[in-house]
Amino acid sequence: MTNLILAAAAALVVGIIIGVLVGRSGQGGSLRQRRAEQKIDELRGEFTRYQVQVNEHFIESAHLMERFNDAYRDVNQHMARGANRLCNDEEWPEALSQESSGRLEHSESDSSEPPRDYAPKADPEEKGTLAEDFGLPKGEKRPV
Numbered sequence: 568m569t570n571l572i573l574a575a576a577a578a579l580v581v582g583i584i585i586g587v588l589v590g591r592s593g594q595g596g597s598l599r600q601r602r603a604e605q606k607i608d609e610l611r612g613e614f615t616r617y618q619v620q621v622n623e624h625f626i627e628s629a630h631l632m633e634r635f636n637d638a639y640r641d642v643n644q645h646m647a648r649g650a651n652r653l654c655n656d657e658e659w660p661e662a663l664s665q666e667s668s669g670r671l672e673h674s675e676s677d678s679s680e681p682p683r684d685y686a687p688k689a690d691p692e693e694k695g696t697l698a699e700d701f702g703l704p705k706g707e708k709r710p711v
Contacts, residue, residue, distance in 0.1 A: 694701050 688695055
């Protein structure tokens with residue numbers, strides 16, 4: 568009977584140890600899960616703050632651009648009123664419109680090509696400046 572009691576006590580101790588180990592391993596998983604959830608919440612909050620900052624930046628930029636446009640319009644109107652008031656020459660509006668239309672016509676008729684990063688060849692069969700034997704007499708090869 569004592570053997571049976573000792574075996575039951577040993578089984579109880581082994582069961583308690585196994586239970587403690589299994590319980591701790593289960594808590595470790597939930598602890599990791601809680602930490603991951605906290606990290607996700609922190610990142611979500613950081614992202615939300617970033618979005619708010621971006622929105623505020625663009626709203627402020629829009630207001631500043633509106634103020635800039637208003638100031639530009641005010642300066643332009645001031646200059647026009649001053650020119651009308653201070654210029655004695657009645658022909659200046661016509662000269663100004665002719666000058667601006669002349670610039671427009673000149674820019675439309677200007678059909679220049681963009682600059683090239685190579686020299687054009689006179690003959691399609693001619694060797695270009697990037698050819699290995701360019702500038703060397705015929706039959707002579709480039710030194711290696």
